[in-house]
Amino acid sequence: MDKHLALLEAMVNVDSGSGYREGFQQLAAMIRPIAKELHCSFESRTAHDGSVHYVMSRGEGERILLIAHLDTVFPLGTAAKRPFTIIGDRAYGPGVSDCKSGVVTILAALDELNRDQWPDCRIECLFNTDEELSSPGSREIIAELAKGAKAVLVVEPAEGDNLTVARKxxxxxxxxxxxxxxxxxxxxxxxxxxxxxxxxxxxxxxxxxxxxxxxxxxxxxxxxxxxxxxxxxxxxxxxxxxxxxxxxxxxxxxxxxxxxxxxxxxxxxxxxxxxxxRPPMEVTPANLQLYQEFKTIGDDLGITLGYVESGGGSDANLAAACGVPVIDGLGPVGGGHHTEEEYLEIPSLYRRIKLLAEYLKRCGNGKIGV
Ligand SMILES: [Zn+2]
Structure with a gap:
């Protein structure tokens, strides 16, 4: 097992149902040393309702905001009952796809940038802890960070090899x-x-x-x-x-x-x-252009991408309300979300890490831009 899967295993095996603060603190304790290795700042932010969220950032210049949530819909004790398991090409466990694989995708992509070259832009990552409750507290932090961002990339699970350009x-x-x-x-x-x-x-x-x-x-x-x-x-x-x-x-x-x-x-x-x-995330020209940039990168990497409009909501809706370009569904491919059958397609984790890392590299080098 490589370090990305090992991190995912460790995260899935920590209960982090919405509202379970100790779980979030344990997850934050896993992310903090990684942030240090990545030369990123890592801080907690308390929202008006007392909920605590985490922001990791590094760099100067145009801002790119990445979002993935730490909370799951599963009650305390689920991780002990159904720990992280791999069967064939799939991994199972509470939150394995929604959204812990998204958190791992972000950290792994930044790891690639750190080893290669940090792009000439500011990358901010929000790991919020109340998404499954419709983000009652973190929505104010999302609005603050999304405003004026060059792009907001939400790393929720993908529906097949697609990106999400709109959400109801x-x-x-x-x-x-x-x-x-x-x-x-x-x-x-x-x-x-x-x-x-x-x-x-x-x-x-x-x-x-x-x-x-x-x-x-x-x-x-x-x-x-x-x-x-x-x-x-x-x-x-x-x-x-x-x-x-x-x-x-x-x-x-x-x-x-x-x-x-x-x-x-x-x-x-x-x-x-x-x-x-959650306000609607409409199919805007800016979202489609952002999608097109990912599609071009995907073609270069041999990853075929399509796009979907989703009936479900996420933090992408809240970011879109700030009038900035937003793409969602950048996480790996999974299914059975919010059920005991939730799974992650492991090979897609590596495809999505490559895709995100390459986008961020080009973005900072001025090779693409909305
Ligand atoms: Zn989610």
Whole structure:
């Protein structure tokens, strides 16, 4: 096993579910000596919500921001139960692909630059610890670092041999309906059925979805009522919204609010909570140009690249909102994310290290530029 895989093994075998601070500290303790070898500064940054993130950087000049997250979706004890394992060409374990292989890709690419020649630019790396929670704390650090960057490279897992040029925006909402309770036998007429009011609204909201434009509303988790012989006075639904453009965002929210304001059962009250948690990362000319630069490098290295638009969100959405060129999916190829079957395709780790290192080399030498 080479040193990159050994580092990945060590990282996967540390539990680092979102919120588990000791895990992040252990991972930071692994990265810190590597940062030193790379002549990089390595510092922790505390966000407004108290969450702690890590920034590693070196160099002067135009800034390139690399992002990979340290947190996983897996609870404490998972690493002991399902430690890092290699079977054939694949590696398994919690976070092996999402996103610890991304962290290793960054460190390995910088190792190559360090041995060869550090490019004439400033490379900043953010290892955040709350991505799987939609980055409630680190989003302010992402915005600060992304602003004015020449390019933001997000090293999330790749979908096949592709890079990600766009990601859907995500909204999360809870629609709460209150009615009036009554005995379903003796006072049925006095009741105001919150469940039925909510049911009307859910079907209307569902009908706003349009697979052609990519705007989808998913009313998903419902609660309401207590017993069949009581007219229910409360019901709620959690809704996931996905969309592709900022323009769609305005329209979708208008339509959603219009339905919330309509009333099917008199005297019921409806309230919508929630917001767009990740703005859409649109397919911009700048993102496509950045992709093209990677594609050219890939061709030179004998790595065939394509591009995809993803329905899922990541920190790339937050960086894109700063109006800078962003590419995501620069990590190795993996699958089964957020499940026990999560895997990494080991050969792709080395392809992605080469690709990232070569991009950074050329970038600093002024051979490419957005
Ligand atoms: Zn991830």
């Amino acid at each position: 925006g995500i909204g999360r909402f809870v629609l709460k309906v209150t009615g009036k309770a009554a005995h379903s036998g003796s006072n049925y007429g006095d009741g105001r059925n919150a469940v039925v009011e909510l049911a009307h609204k859910i079907t209307e909201i569902y009908r706003l979805s349009d697979l052609k434009t990519g705007v989808t509303f998913n009313p998903a988790v419902i609660k309401g009522g207590s017993r069949p012989n009581i007219v229910p006075d409360y019901a709620e639904v959690e809704i996931d919204l996905r969309l592709k453009t900022v323009a769609q965002e305005r329209q979708a929210l208008e339509r959603l609010n219009e339905i919330v304001g309509r009333r099917w059962i008199p005297e019921t009250e409806s309230r919508l909570e929630g917001m767009i948690t």
